[in-house]
Amino acid sequence: MKIGIVGANGYSGAELIRLLARHPKAELEMLISHRTKGTMLTAQYPHFQHIAEAELEDMAPDEILNRVDVLFFATPSGVAKDWIPCFLEKGLKCIDLSGDFRLDNGEAYRRWYRREPAAQNYLDKAVYGLSEMNAFRIKYAQLIANPGCFPTAALLGVLPAISGGLIDPSFIAIDGKTGVSGAGRNPSLGNLFAEVNENTGAYKVGIHQHTPEIERFIKEFGEQEAKVTFIPHLVPMTRGILCTIYAPLAKKVTTEEVRQYYKEVYKGRKFVRIKPAGSFPSTKEVYASNYCDIGVYADERTGRLTIISAIDNLVKGASGQAVQNMNLLFGLAEHEGLDAVPVYP
Numbered sequence: 001m002k003i004g005i006v007g008a009n010g011y012s013g014a015e016l017i018r019l020l021a022r023h024p025k026a027e028l029e030m031l032i033s034h035r036t037k038g039t040m041l042t043a044q045y046p047h048f049q050h051i052a053e054a055e056l057e058d059m060a061p062d063e064i065l066n067r068v069d070v071l072f073f074a075t076p077s078g079v080a081k082d083w084i085p086c087f088l089e090k091g092l093k094c095i096d097l098s099g100d101f102r103l104d105n106g107e108a109y110r111r112w113y114r115r116e117p118a119a120q121n122y123l124d125k126a127v128y129g130l131s132e133m134n135a136f137r138i139k140y141a142q143l144i145a146n147p148g149c150f151p152t153a154a155l156l157g158v159l160p161a162i163s164g165g166l167i168d169p170s171f172i173a174i175d176g177k178t179g180v181s182g183a184g185r186n187p188s189l190g191n192l193f194a195e196v197n198e199n200t201g202a203y204k205v206g207i208h209q210h211t212p213e214i215e216r217f218i219k220e221f222g223e224q225e226a227k228v229t230f231i232p233h234l235v236p237m238t239r240g241i242l243c244t245i246y247a248p249l250a251k252k253v254t255t256e257e258v259r260q261y262y263k264e265v266y267k268g269r270k271f272v273r274i275k276p277a278g279s280f281p282s283t284k285e286v287y288a289s290n291y292c293d294i295g296v297y298a299d300e301r302t303g304r305l306t307i308i309s310a311i312d313n314l315v316k317g318a319s320g321q322a323v324q325n326m327n328l329l330f331g332l333a334e335h336e337g338l339d340a341v342p343v344y345p
């Protein structure tokens, strides 16, 4: 398969290159960047020396169409929605890592992303790429809306509890923590070492764009209306997302019963690992890998369930899941190119 990447010089673009450079069926055909066009990828990312020595290019849509079988958009929200319609009309398969096609309601996109949405017919065409929950539809998609990093961790964590009727969905609180690479490679004041190091704080309280995405897919996959309190925090690490999710138990269950139920839901799903009882994930356990690790605790004293999920934001939270979706889309084994063992320490 010939691969094109728009936004190849950003963090998630580079992570796509890292994974696809070792994918047995993928060939990196076209790496697109505007600001750094004409430079070598290794000038931006020296770790690719002798691995991916391509030049970064800037291309007109017509030239892209004839050269690739699938096009990834690793661009900020607001870009893919303008590019993708012309590729869809010509039959090209596209995987968008941004938020442009994750909400089916243009009004919600306008409110949370503060931009004009894509036309409704394109929003309707997009299939949400939460691989473990939507594999059947992903296989037949033309446009995949790859999930956001927090929604991936939050939904994989909370959906079994909802579909199993274990929790009351009217009060779900999600405390998210992320590493700084989640903000991308574009420099900004808030992401300077001196600002982030030895510091932790909440941001976008009440206005984070992943809130409606989490609520939408609780409804679609869990068949329950939910208004979630989602509060993200920036912590001084490079990679990783940890979501701690709290909800009232809807029935009397033990931690072991919840664990067994989660294991049943994710049976055969290689990238979701349920922790042993009394053990909870940390971001290092999944570092640079496509795993999502989940630990659960049913607190009989308070009548609440706590679910803790960990992913690497750039892999399962972005480029790894995008490759997993590409595998599904092209009828390949889901784990092709994604077998890397987490890096520890």
Ligand SMILES: NC(=O)C1=CN([C@@H]2O[C@H](COP(=O)(O)OP(=O)(O)OC[C@H]3O[C@@H](n4cnc5c(N)ncnc54)[C@H](OP(=O)(O)O)[C@@H]3O)[C@@H](O)[C@H]2O)C=CC1
Pocket: 006, 007, 008, 009, 010, 011, 012, 013, 032, 033, 034, 035, 036, 037, 073, 074, 075, 076, 077, 079, 097, 098, 099, 147, 148, 149, 181, 182, 183, 184, 185, 186, 313, 314, 317, 318
């Ligand atoms: N970082 C993460 O952990 C995650 C990121 N994502 C999503 O992935 C996408 C990329 O994020 P990330 O890699 O972090 O971002 P970066 O800022 O690191 O990279 C963004 C890329 O987009 C390109 N770009 C910027 N503006 C435009 C434009 N107007 N037209 C075309 N290309 C443009 C940039 O290159 P150039 O300007 O040279 O063209 C750059 O290559 C975002 O939508 C983000 O939300 C999703 C989940 C997790």
Ligand SMILES: CC(=O)N[C@@H](CCC(=O)OP(=O)(O)O)C(=O)O
Pocket: 077, 097, 098, 099, 148, 149, 178, 179, 180, 181, 182, 183, 209, 210, 232, 234
């Ligand atoms: C640390 C940090 O700033 N993280 C970003 C991650 C967002 C992201 O990548 O998501 P979209 O694809 O929805 O834009 C944030 O919380 O907004």
